[in-house]
Amino acid sequence: xxxxxxxxxxxxxxxxxxxxxxxxxxAVLVLGLLAVGFMLARPVKVLPRLGAAPSYTLTDxxxxxxxxxxxxxxxxxxxxxxxxxxxxxxxxxAQMMQVQQRLEDKRWLGEDVVLxxxxxxxxxxxxxxxxxxxxxxxxxxxxxxxxxxxLIAIKQLVGGEFGVYFEKVEAENAPHDxxxxxxxxxxxxxxxxxxxxxxxxxxxxxxxxLNLDEVMRDIELVVREKNxxxxxxxxxxxxxxxxxxx
Amino acid sequence: xxxxxxxxxxxxxxxTGLMLAGMTAFVVFQPVKVIPRMADGPPYALxxxxxxxxxxxxxxxxxxxxxxxxxxxxxxxxxxxIADFKALEAALAAEGGGSELDLALxxxxxxRDTREAxxxxxxxxxxxxxxxxxxxxxxxxxxxxxxxxxxxxxxxAADLLVSRPELRERFDAEPAPxxxxxxxxxxxxxxDEQNIIRAEYKAPLDIDIAVRDVNMIIRERExxxxxxxxxxxxxxxxxxx
Numbered sequence: 253x254x255x256x257x258x259x260x261x262x263x264x265x266x267x268x269x270x271x272x273x274x275x276x277x278x279a280v281l282v283l284g285l286l287a288v289g290f291m292l293a294r295p296v297k298v299l300p301r302l303g304a305a306p307s308y309t310l311t312d313x314x315x316x317x318x319x320x321x322x323x324x325x326x327x328x329x330x331x332x333x334x335x336x337x338x339x340x341x342x343x344x345x346a347q348m349m350q351v352q353q354r355l356e357d358k359r360w361l362g363e364d365v366v367l368x369x370x371x372x373x374x375x376x377x378x379x380x381x382x383x384x385x386x387x388x389x390x391x392x393x394x395x396x397x398x399x400x401x402x403l404i405a406i407k408q409l410v411g412g413e414f415g416v417y418f419e420k421v422e423a424e425n426a427p428h429d430x431x432x433x434x435x436x437x438x439x440x441x442x443x444x445x446x447x448x449x450x451x452x453x454x455x456x457x458x459x460x461x462l463n464l465d466e467v468m469r470d471i472e473l474v475v476r477e478k479n480x481x482x483x484x485x486x487x488x489x490x491x492x493x494x495x496x497x498x
Numbered sequence: 499x500x501x502x503x504x505x506x507x508x509x510x511x512x513x514t515g516l517m518l519a520g521m522t523a524f525v526v527f528q529p530v531k532v533i534p535r536m537a538d539g540p541p542y543a544l545x546x547x548x549x550x551x552x553x554x555x556x557x558x559x560x561x562x563x564x565x566x567x568x569x570x571x572x573x574x575x576x577x578x579x580i581a582d583f584k585a586l587e588a589a590l591a592a593e594g595g596g597s598e599l600d601l602a603l604x605x606x607x608x609x610r611d612t613r614e615a616x617x618x619x620x621x622x623x624x625x626x627x628x629x630x631x632x633x634x635x636x637x638x639x640x641x642x643x644x645x646x647x648x649x650x651x652x653x654x655a656a657d658l659l660v661s662r663p664e665l666r667e668r669f670d671a672e673p674a675p676x677x678x679x680x681x682x683x684x685x686x687x688x689x690d691e692q693n694i695i696r697a698e699y700k701a702p703l704d705i706d707i708a709v710r711d712v713n714m715i716i717r718e719r720e721x722x723x724x725x726x727x728x729x730x731x732x733x734x735x736x737x738x739x
Binding site: 402411459 | 639643644647648649650651653657658660661662681682683684685700
């Protein structure tokens with residue numbers, strides 16, 4: 253062994269950490285490049301978490317209690333209507349029917365995703381009336397729930413907590429005799445759909461009629477996140493951290 | 499290469515390519531962000547605690563954060579709103595700002611929220627510079643409900659206590675027959691100097707987000723020339739935070 257070789261060997265022995273440091277730097281560089289690539293390419297997209305959805309227990313058309321806790325673990329698309337409505341509500345319900353069909357096509361209905369229609373007119377929308385209405389629109393049992401409840405609980409939930417604006421107004425051409433007093437009102441109300449994830453977090457609010465492709469994209473994002481294997485969860489958390497929103 | 503650049507068509511192609519590349523880079527990297535223009539705010543004409551008219555016209559040129567409540571509230575909402583307003587005021591003042599923003603609280607129970615009651619509320623909370631607004635019930639309902647889309651409704655206080663027994667401890671005595679309480683969506687609405695709704699928040703207010711939004715709207719408003727064009731491009735490409 254020459255003198256130079258001996259010197260080089262002794263230098264390597266004197267600085268045993270250099271190899272590890274170099275490897276660490278390379279690892280940091282690779283991780284940095286991956287992070288930048290992730291931020292630019294956004295291979296995983298998520299919907300923002302907008303806050304906790306309200307908790308409730310209401311009544312289904314069979315008169316059984318059904319609440320937010322019963323729906324945990326499933327993605328829920330809500331809408332808020334009243335069945336006497338002759339303006340926007342039938343169109344909203346028709347859209348829910350279309351979403352139901354698309355969810356059935358994907359085999360998500362009832363398993364991964366459920367639809368929930370809540371009336372804000374519980375005085376007229378009794379469980380029996382909701383049953384008739386849900387059948388009229390072909391609601392699938394266990395896939396599309398129609399809910400009513402005590403008047404004050406509904407007001408608290410729909411108006412106060414979901415923040416859906418509705419206001420009772422006297423109906424035009426309303427009969428004023430005592431027998432029909434209950435028919436003498438109508439509602440001015442907002443068009444609102446709310447998407448809630450499996451953990452009870454609001455992920456999107458739609459303040460107009462749905463764009464079906466958009467809502468199906470959103471549902472798919474939330475379902476994918478819900479069904480991501482545990483090892484892949486950090487990737488979804490990273491997507492939240494960098495706000496990789498569609 | 500040089501012969502390519504000698505032709506005008508080539509320059510045109512190169513310029514278009516550069517412009518497209520620039521637009522793509524703008525969309526991808528979003529170097530400038532703006533707060534969305536959500537909708538037109540409603541026209542309104544209410545009075546403040548001093549009896550002065552406050553309307554969408556008098557507020558032209560000012561940013562306004564609206565909150566909603568009633569002085570007769572026993573659910574804790576009004577306390578939350580006042581605490582949020584104070585926290586926002588303090589956060590903006592700490593940055594040396596805040597003078598551009600008016601904090602407006604619309605009090606919606608005409609019978610309870612008289613001008614005197616609003617004055618008392620302002621004094622109690624050292625909030626003389628806030629706008630504590632009121633007006634006839636139908637006008638207020640039109641502004642808050644149909645205008646801003648914020649739900650509130652009077653219900654029998656006794657019914658509310660049955661529905662929410664946890665509120666009973668906040669109530670001094672059994673409610674009198676006919677006494678009303680209010681259900682309300684806990685919302686704040688940020689409106690810009692042109693009465694355009696720019697943001698909607700839930701209570702409790704996220705102060706950091708609100709301060710960020712106020713500063714971004716002010717920055718956008720004060721922009722001129724090329725910067726204003728870039729801001730409009732940011733709106734066009736939905737470059738939102």
